[in-house]
Amino acid sequence: MLNIKIPKRKYNKALYANLEARADGAPIPIPIGDIYGAIPTCINTVDQIYKLGDIPIHSIDEIRSGDEGEVLDPAEDYETNLPNAQFTLKSTPMLAALTSYWLVIEVDYAASADAHIHFITLDNPYDDGKAYVINNAGTWEDEPDYDFWFKIKGRYALDGPEINIVKNDGPTYNRFGIRDTALPCAHYRLAQSFKTGANAVYATRIELKYDHLGTGWPGGKIRVGILSTPGPPYGGAEVPIGSKTEWLMINTQQSSFVESLAFPLVDESIKLSCDIEGAEKAGVTIKDGAGMVEYLVTEQAGKSLSILDAVELANFKAKRTQEIAKNIDCDDTTIGDIIEKLESSLLFKFIRQHDGTYATVVYEAGEPANTPHLKDAHFKTFSMTRRFSDMKAIVQVKYDEDAEDNKFKVAEASSNVAKFVYGIEDTLDVETYLKSAGDAAMLAADYLAMYETPPLEITFEVQGYGLDLVPGRDKVKITRSRAAYAGGALDAVLFRVMKITKKPDTARTEIVAVLDTQTY
Amino acid sequence: MTFDPSRTEQDLVWIVEIEPARRLEEEAWTQAADPNLACYWIAHPEDKPSRVKECLKSTGVILEYEPDVADLAMCQATPGSWYWDPVNFRLYVHTSTGADPGGGVFLVNSYFWDRLSMRAITLDGHPYKPILGKGAISDMSFEVKPFCKGGMTESWGTLTVMNGGGYWDKRLATYVYEGKRTLVKFGKPDDAYAVFKKAFEGYIGNTTSTDRNAAFASEDPARFQE
Numbered sequence: 001m002l003n004i005k006i007p008k009r010k011y012n013k014a015l016y017a018n019l020e021a022r023a024d025g026a027p028i029p030i031p032i033g034d035i036y037g038a039i040p041t042c043i044n045t046v047d048q049i050y051k052l053g054d055i056p057i058h059s060i061d062e063i064r065s066g067d068e069g070e071v072l073d074p075a076e077d078y079e080t081n082l083p084n085a086q087f088t089l090k091s092t093p094m095l096a097a098l099t100s101y102w103l104v105i106e107v108d109y110a111a112s113a114d115a116h117i118h119f120i121t122l123d124n125p126y127d128d129g130k131a132y133v134i135n136n137a138g139t140w141e142d143e144p145d146y147d148f149w150f151k152i153k154g155r156y157a158l159d160g161p162e163i164n165i166v167k168n169d170g171p172t173y174n175r176f177g178i179r180d181t182a183l184p185c186a187h188y189r190l191a192q193s194f195k196t197g198a199n200a201v202y203a204t205r206i207e208l209k210y211d212h213l214g215t216g217w218p219g220g221k222i223r224v225g226i227l228s229t230p231g232p233p234y235g236g237a238e239v240p241i242g243s244k245t246e247w248l249m250i251n252t253q254q255s256s257f258v259e260s261l262a263f264p265l266v267d268e269s270i271k272l273s274c275d276i277e278g279a280e281k282a283g284v285t286i287k288d289g290a291g292m293v294e295y296l297v298t299e300q301a302g303k304s305l306s307i308l309d310a311v312e313l314a315n316f317k318a319k320r321t322q323e324i325a326k327n328i329d330c331d332d333t334t335i336g337d338i339i340e341k342l343e344s345s346l347l348f349k350f351i352r353q354h355d356g357t358y359a360t361v362v363y364e365a366g367e368p369a370n371t372p373h374l375k376d377a378h379f380k381t382f383s384m385t386r387r388f389s390d391m392k393a394i395v396q397v398k399y400d401e402d403a404e405d406n407k408f409k410v411a412e413a414s415s416n417v418a419k420f421v422y423g424i425e426d427t428l429d430v431e432t433y434l435k436s437a438g439d440a441a442m443l444a445a446d447y448l449a450m451y452e453t454p455p456l457e458i459t460f461e462v463q464g465y466g467l468d469l470v471p472g473r474d475k476v477k478i479t480r481s482r483a484a485y486a487g488g489a490l491d492a493v494l495f496r497v498m499k500i501t502k503k504p505d506t507a508r509t510e511i512v513a514v515l516d517t518q519t520y
Numbered sequence: 521m522t523f524d525p526s527r528t529e530q531d532l533v534w535i536v537e538i539e540p541a542r543r544l545e546e547e548a549w550t551q552a553a554d555p556n557l558a559c560y561w562i563a564h565p566e567d568k569p570s571r572v573k574e575c576l577k578s579t580g581v582i583l584e585y586e587p588d589v590a591d592l593a594m595c596q597a598t599p600g601s602w603y604w605d606p607v608n609f610r611l612y613v614h615t616s617t618g619a620d621p622g623g624g625v626f627l628v629n630s631y632f633w634d635r636l637s638m639r640a641i642t643l644d645g646h647p648y649k650p651i652l653g654k655g656a657i658s659d660m661s662f663e664v665k666p667f668c669k670g671g672m673t674e675s676w677g678t679l680t681v682m683n684g685g686g687y688w689d690k691r692l693a694t695y696v697y698e699g700k701r702t703l704v705k706f707g708k709p710d711d712a713y714a715v716f717k718k719a720f721e722g723y724i725g726n727t728t729s730t731d732r733n734a735a736f737a738s739e740d741p742a743r744f745q746e
Contacts, residue, residue: 003740340671347667352674352741354718363667390666450667465706465719472664472672499663502719504534504706505655512663519667 001301002336006030006328008300009054016043016051026329028054031085031278032295033287033325034435037404038274040087050272053085053327055299058277058285060087065264065272077243077264089272092158092263093203093226093242095165095196100129101241102227103150103206105190108247109220111179116218117250118175119190120209121146126168129193133176135185138231138238146174148192149209154201158265165201166194175213191230204263206245211256221247224261273404278327289324289346290317292433293360296335309359316360320346324433327403345432347446349472361473363519367494372469373477380461380508384484386454392428393418395447399432399440411440415452422453449518456485456515458495465502466509472498476513534657535648535716536636536679537703538724538736539570540695541629544611549622556596558618559603564611566632572602574615575627583616629696636681644713651682657704660720676704676720676738688734692727697736700724 007027013019020042031038031053040050040063052060060080063072072078078087095101105119121131126147132140151167178187206224225244229235245261277285279295286295290313297303324345328338339350348362393415398408408431418424428447434440458478469476474497483490495513502509542564549560572585586601595603595614603612611630615621621628637648638656658677665671679702681688691697702724707716725739 336671340665343671344667349664349667349672351664351672354721356721447667465717471662499661501659501661503659504657504719505659507532 001297001303001307002334002339004301004335006296006300006333006335006338007054011041011043011051018044018046020045027331029327029329030055030300031057031276031327032292033278033285033323033433035274035276035278035325035327035403036400037402038276038327039404040272040274043086048089048091049086050089051084051086052274052276053278055085055279056083057085058082058280058283060274060276062275063087063272064274065270067271069273085276089270090240090243092265095154095201095203095226095241097196097198097200099228100193100195102129102132102191102193102230103152104134104225104227104238105148105178105208105222106225106244107178107218107220107222107250109179109218109250111181111186111188112218113180113182113215115216116177116180117210117212117222118177118180118215120149120172120211120256121174121176122149122168122170123173125170126194128166128195131176132191132193132230133183133185133187134189134191134231136188139185140191140231140234141185142234143176146176148176148190150192150194151207152194152203153205153207154203156199156201158202162204163201165196165203168192168194172209175211177215179218180215191227193230202263203242204265205260206263207258207260209256209258210250212252213255217252218250221249222259222261223247278325287323287325287435288317289320289322289342289348290314290360292324292326292342293339293350296338297358301335307357309353309357312359312361316348316362319362319364320348322346322439323435325435326401326433329403341431342433344430345434345443347443351470351472353470354468359470359473363496365516367477368475371475371477371494373479373492374460374462375479376481378462379480380463381510382460382480382483383458385457385459386484387457388422388454390451390455391418391422391424391453392426392448392451393422393424394427395430395444395451396427397430397432397434397440397444397447399434399437401433409437409440411437411444413441413444413448415448418452453518455518457498457512458514459510459512461503461508461510463507464509465504465507466500466511469497469500469511471500472496475516476511478513531708532706533641533709533711534638534652534704534706535641535643536652536657536681537705538634538636538697539631539701540634540691540697541631541700542566542695544628544630545622545624545626547622549620551620552592552596552612556592556612558599559592559595559612559614560621561605561610561612563609564604564630565609566630567609568604568606569602569611569630569632571631572611572613573629573631574600574613574621576616577625577627585613631700634691639709641709643716651684651687653680653682656680660704674720674722674738674741676722678738679704679736680733681736683729683732683734686731688729692729692734697724697727699739702736702738 009028011023023041040052043051078089080087131143131146152165154165223245226241227238229239231238251257279286351359395413397411400409478490480490494516496516496519497513499512552559575582589595589601595601600616601614619625635648638652640650641648660676662674704720705716723739725737728735
């Protein structure tokens with residue numbers, strides 16, 4: 001089970017025909033916990049569909065684009081598909097050749113009779129379209145005698161030069177107010193149909209001309225979208241093409257103004273990063289170690305939950321509440337590798353027991369019930385080692401990995417005792433899945449307590465086969481009249497068992513154990 | 521029995537149990553008589569299987585059959601089951617689709633226990649073959665790595681058994697031992713099987729045979745899917 005490689009699947013053209021080229025062969029991640037800066041993969045460059053993982057995820061909290069990290073608007077810029085860990089970016093409008101479309105003007109200020117703007121119209125010189133006014137219910141009414149002043153610019157390729165697609169400019173003839181309650185339908189939106197030329201083209205910008213003639217300037221913003229079908233009574237449901245332009249503040253500095261509204265330039269080369277909450281259980285994001293182990297065993301390894309010791313799992317969940325997270329996206333990682341790093345993060349051991357089940361054993365100080373007490377007569381051999389070679393003066397705990405650049409924050413603890421008394425400068429680096437600075441600092445302090453003095457290790461042989469002792473889980477209590485310990489003896493001192501070797505030839509068991517206070 | 525270093529454990533009997541597999545998908549199966557036409561049988565001189573599994577080749581889906589249903593009629597009524605006929609030493613199976621297990625659709629394994637000991641002994645009605653010599657069972661170790669590294673390792677060196685008369689030559693060629701479960705237990709000669717204690721449970725790795733001995737190395741449990 002522990003050798004199962006995850007992530008199991010990789011992006012490829014057989015799975016996703018329109019996959020972005022750079023992702024071919026990359027693992028499809030398994031996000032667990034709160035992930036900051038996850039890089040989505042474009043699995044459909046035509047429809048701008050992006051994927052964040054190979055499992056259902058709990059949420060997409062934020063998507064940023066470009067080097068400056070502009071935050072995209074979930075209501076306007078993308079649609080999520082959490083069961084597939086995907087989102088679809090509303091992209092640059094792509095206009096087909098020789099086709100009619102409708103540009104629709106929106107403003108966000110409150111409707112008013114005396115503070116609104118007017119869009120400039122011409123005296124119907126445009127042959128391939130006409131103006132419309134749209135009421136608050138979305139009903140369109142055509143204005144066959146008018147056309148708006150407009151220019152639409154575009155590119156044949158997103159990285160190509162910008163060209164004029166279609167325009168209708170000239171001297172002002174009239175003007176239509178927008179959100180003007182003095183008018184019968186208040187003109188909640190305005191629209192203009194137009195027809196493209198001989199080539200398909202990306203729409204990149206729309207220019208419109210407006211003023212506030214005879215009224216006050218309203219506050220608020222303006223934007224434009226493109227539709228392929230006008231609303232009632234003409235075409236039924238409005239069908240948007242790509243994204244709308246960004247909202248722009250209404251320019252109040254000039255009496256008449258040409259506004260240039262830009263569509264987002266989005267293709268497979270756009271740089272996106274996302275903050276997400278990954279794997280979930282019963283609608284709740286998995287953020288603790290017990291949840292992560294349970295998820296890996298049941299969902300990734302496909303095993304029954306019964307192979308985990310229920311009592312130890314519940315204890316693990318209660319005692320290790322630190323928040324963890326990992327976007328599992330490496331090419332050569334196994335479930336065993338993930339669990340080992342989780343052990344380092346949370347000071348527990350994932351132990352295969354004699355009955356074949358696995359226990360998540362949390363280190364806890366003190367003497368458990370039924371701890372064997374070994375005395376002088378029991379020892380066939382005995383040695384004690386102060387492991388100077390294991391000592392560390394500095395512990396650096398890496399935490400809160402940024403999924404975008406795989407960089408960690410670092411919490412550090414250093415020991416004057418190790419430096420001054422023992423004269424060493426060695427550093428222990430521990431990479432973890434911890435999220436918080438406080439948890440990382442505590443872990444660094446815990447590790448330092450283990451290693452700032454030489455770990456005291458005993459090795460001894462006893463009669464028999466050490467039957468139900470499990471290393472990492474069990475402790476032994478040692479009493480010896482002679483030992484290199486305080487007072488020259490060991491008097492009921494607790495050690496944690498680290499290794500057991502059963503020797504059928506000699507009917508003995510060799511046990512290696514470390515002073516209990518130095519295993520934590 | 522818990523860990524008690526005061527106990528003197530002498531005159532112990534060590535036993536080793538290995539659960540090899542027999543591949544059955546290329547054997548000639550016989551369809552059972554009417555009305556049990558969904559069942560197929562094969563001679564199984566290895567005694568009653570410990571379990572029977574199939575893998576549907578087209579999907580890779582593995583199914584462990586219902587353990588040893590009570591009679592042939594129940595096997596007929598239960599897709600994915602097996603029935604053991606102890607009188608004729610026949611294994612009946614009813615595959616998940618009802619198709620012939622030898623028809624090329626499935627991989628089919630039966631499993632059974634090889635029981636080995638240091639001396640002739642019968643436990644729970646099963647004879648143990650006395651082919652474990654002195655030193656046959658090597659040291660078994662279990663170790664956790666330091667917390668900062670994570671992980672646990674288990675190892676059992678190599679089990680060495682006598683290969684008199686080429687006994688293992690044929691078995692290693694006929695059955696699959698690699699990657700199969702093994703148990704190492706010990707007890708006193710007059711102990712009941714239930715009293716024997718497990719010293720190691722793991723999997724067989726490499727197998728090696730010479731004219732004198734056969735050797736079974738242990739393998740890292742992390743590799744296995746069971």
